[in-house]
Amino acid sequence: MYKELNTSNRILMGPGPSDAHPRVLKAMSTPLIGHLDPEFVTIMDEVKSMVQETFITKNHLTFVVSAPGSAGMETCLVNLLEPGDEVIIGINGVFGGRMADIAERCGAKVHKVVVPWGTIISTNDIKKALDICPKPKLVALVHAETSTGALQPLKEISNLVHNAGALLMVDAVTSYCGVELKVDDWDIDAIYTGTQKNLSAPPGLSPVSFSDRAVKVLENRKTKVQSWFLDLSLVKNYWGGAKRAYHHTAPVSSVYALRESLRIVLEEGIEERWERHQKVHQVLKTKLENLGFEYLVEEQYRLPNLNSVFLPEGNDEALLRSILLNKYNIEVGGGLGDFAGKIWRIGIMGESCTLNHVNMLISALEDMKEFKR
Ligand SMILES: *Cc1c(COP(=O)(O)O)cnc(C)c1O
Numbered sequence: 471m472y473k474e475l476n477t478s479n480r481i482l483m484g485p486g487p488s489d490a491h492p493r494v495l496k497a498m499s500t501p502l503i504g505h506l507d508p509e510f511v512t513i514m515d516e517v518k519s520m521v522q523e524t525f526i527t528k529n530h531l532t533f534v535v536s537a538p539g540s541a542g543m544e545t546c547l548v549n550l551l552e553p554g555d556e557v558i559i560g561i562n563g564v565f566g567g568r569m570a571d572i573a574e575r576c577g578a579k580v581h582k583v584v585v586p587w588g589t590i591i592s593t594n595d596i597k598k599a600l601d602i603c604p605k606p607k608l609v610a611l612v613h614a615e616t617s618t619g620a621l622q623p624l625k626e627i628s629n630l631v632h633n634a635g636a637l638l639m640v641d642a643v644t645s646y647c648g649v650e651l652k653v654d655d656w657d658i659d660a661i662y663t664g665t666q667k668n669l670s671a672p673p674g675l676s677p678v679s680f681s682d683r684a685v686k687v688l689e690n691r692k693t694k695v696q697s698w699f700l701d702l703s704l705v706k707n708y709w710g711g712a713k714r715a716y717h718h719t720a721p722v723s724s725v726y727a728l729r730e731s732l733r734i735v736l737e738e739g740i741e742e743r744w745e746r747h748q749k750v751h752q753v754l755k756t757k758l759e760n761l762g763f764e765y766l767v768e769e770q771y772r773l774p775n776l777n778s779v780f781l782p783e784g785n786d787e788a789l790l791r792s793i794l795l796n797k798y799n800i801e802v803g804g805g806l807g808d809f810a811g812k813i814w815r816i817g818i819m820g821e822s823c824t825l826n827h828v829n830m831l832i833s834a835l836e837d838m839k840e841f842k843r
Contacts, residue, residue, distance in 0.1 A: 480795070481822070481830055484803035485616045485776060486644070487666035487673050488819040489827075490727075494671050497730035498723045505720045513729060514709060514720070520732035521677045524646070524740055525661065527653035532679040533709035534728065535662070535700070536721055539643040542662025542676030544572050545700045546639050547610075550660060550684060552693050553577030555607040558599045558636075560591035563617035564806050565641055569610050576696065581606065587808055588618045588766045588778070593626050600634050607687070608637040608660070613651065614644035616667075617806045619778030619815065620767045621649060628657045637684055643667060646677070647735050648747045648775040648819055659684040665724075668747070668775060670820030671731035674724050731820075747774045750818050754828045758816075761835060762843045766813055775823060777816040778809070784842045787811060798834040 482489045503510050522532050535541050547569065551557065555578045559570045562585045573580045581603045583595050591611060600606070609631045613622050624640065631638045637659040645651050648668030653661055659681040666673035680688070680702075688702055695701040699718065708717035735743060751774030755765070762782030765772060781787050787804065788811065794800045803815035818827060835841050 478799055481798075481800045481827060482817070483822055483827060483831060484801045484817050485667075485815050486664070486817065486819065488668070488670045488817060488822040490670050490672060491731065491734055491821050493734060494727045494730045497726040498672070500723070500726050502722050505722055506714060506716065510720075510722065510725075511714055513725060517725060517729050517732065518709060520729070520736060521679070524732060524735055525653040525677070525679050526651070526655065526740070527679050529653065529679045529681055530710075531685055531702070531706060532677070533706070534725070535676040535678055535705075536718060536724075537676060538666075538673050539662065539664030539676050540568065541700065542643075542664065542678050543569060543641060544697070545676070545678055545702070546660040546662055547572045548576055548695050548697045548700055549688055549702045550608055550637065550639070551576040551578045552691060554579065556581065556603050556605070558583060558596065558603055558606045558609045560595070560609075560611045560622070561585070562589055562591060562620060562622075563587050563612065563615035565612045565615060565617065565643070566610075569612070569641065573610070578607075588620060589768070590620050590622050590771050591627070593630060596627050596630055600630070604634065606634065606636045608639050609634075610639040610641070612641040614642070614649065614773050614776065616644045616776055616815070618766060618809070619773045619776045620771050621645070621773045623771075624656050624658070632657060637681075637687065644773070644776055644819075647740065647743055648823075649773065650744050653679060657681075665728055665731065667817075668743075668820045668823075669728070669731045669735065670822070671727045672724060674721060675728055677728075747818065747823050750823045750825060750828060751775065751777065753825060754816070754818060754831075757828065757832045761832070763814075766809070775817060775819045777818070778805075778813050779816065780813055782843055786840075787814060790838065790841055793838060793840060794831075794834060798830075798838075800831055800834055802831070
């Protein structure tokens with residue numbers, strides 16, 4: 471017989487998921503109700519309104535895709551793009567590359583702005599791309615590149631993109647509820663995020679939001695969206711509209727969890743939450759540097775909640791990471807792509823962003839005889 475589920479009590483300090491608040495776990499164990507039950511419809515309305523508050527947007531078309539962050543990415547692209555459309559996509563890590571792959575599958579002509587991993591896409595990079603492709607349908611950027619720990623400035627680029635008559639699409643999976651993000655202020659037209667990073671809810675849902683400008687583009691499509699499940703013209707009536715109609719069955723327990731995690735964010739205050747991530751980051755940074763770690767990203771473009779660091783020379787990162795996990799129950803992330811085997815990605819996201827987490831990690835390293843400073 472298979473044994474009862476009994477996972478170790480891990481401390482999650484990787485690139486996601488982060489530790490969930492007990493209140494969120496408790497919400498998940500609330501008895502199921504039908505997804506068209508009027509009580510559940512109210513819950514969906516509340517979630518939608520809390521997502522608007524935390525995105526800092528009045529966008530009407532704001533809802534939650536019933537699948538993880540990557541599905542939010544795909545929702546934005548398959549709905550906004552039609553075969554033959556030209557797009558500009560910034561690539562400075564894994565997730566920009568994923569956006570380009572999806573856009574190509576939509577039949578779009580993709581102009582890639584590729585810069586070294588760990589750096590950001592500059593306003594000048596976008597200017598140059600617009601010289602080659604002056605009328606793109608959209609420009610897509612990753613706000614917080616989780617594969618490198620770089621924070622992409624958006625405000626100035628937003629003006630440039632709109633002056634060219636294009637839409638600005640943003641991946642906010644790792645920035646949402648962890649660093650400053652203002653959808654309306656920054657004039658972002660399409661945005662998606664995930665639940666398992668700074669929200670500290672289980673993975674599996676993707677809040678998204680579209681500006682009126684983006685909605686016009688959706689309404690003027692000439693071709694059918696290639697994906698049935700992600701087609702906004704069908705799913706939007708499930709999350710809004712006067713009459714709720716069956717589209718798919720929402721993951722009821724996950725929506726409970728998301729609702730509770732959003733309540734926790736709003737209780738703390740969104741700006742207070744951004745500040746907490748900065749403060750804890752400063753403490754972690756000092757302690758890591760004292761142990762000989764070095765940051766990958768230049769200080770002004772560093773994400774506070776995803777710390778990409780080179781280990782002090784002479785350390786076997788994979789060995790240390792496995793000792794951290796198996797002996798100390800602490801998970802940190804390894805590097806991806808060119809940085810595989812070279813860096814750690816230390817997440818302090820949401821509930822995992824406390825001084826206790828920092829102290830547990832640092833004490834474990836100090837205690838570990840295999841770690842060489
Ligand atoms: C985690 C992440 C995603 C994908 O989210 P999943 O929930 O893993 O599908 C997309 N973009 C960025 C920047 C991420 O960090």
